[in-house]
Amino acid sequence: MRVVEIEEKDIRKLREEALKAFPVEACALLFGKRGNGKFLVKLVRITRNKLGSSARFEVDAQEFYNALKKAEGEGLELLGFFHSHHAKPEPSQIDLQGMRLWEGYVWLIFSTLDYSMKAYLMSESKVEEVEVRIKNGFED
């Protein structure tokens, strides 16, 4: 099973954003390093849900571009996306379409219903669950 490692402070940030944005779905970009089936999140960038919807999300293209450029300048790559659901933290049909476009990227979903969080990834057109490992600060 692949693993996404994320610091507790970033989890807190995402959770706060999800509760603040509710009933609209919150969204964010996850940046960091990847290797050997492991995604190490080093930077979380909250972005506006352009759709203002409680059932789907879309990151504003300009915000996406700016965040990507800045992260690349810091030597970080895009690892995936975060968004919230007022339902179980499982990919919706629309999410699955998005995941197909972004194969190999992590989709981290937080439920504002029961506060659980799960991560998924599309690989060779199949959905895989990714283990979320919360770290209390990274060593390096």
Ligand SMILES: [Zn+2]
């Ligand atoms: Zn969704």
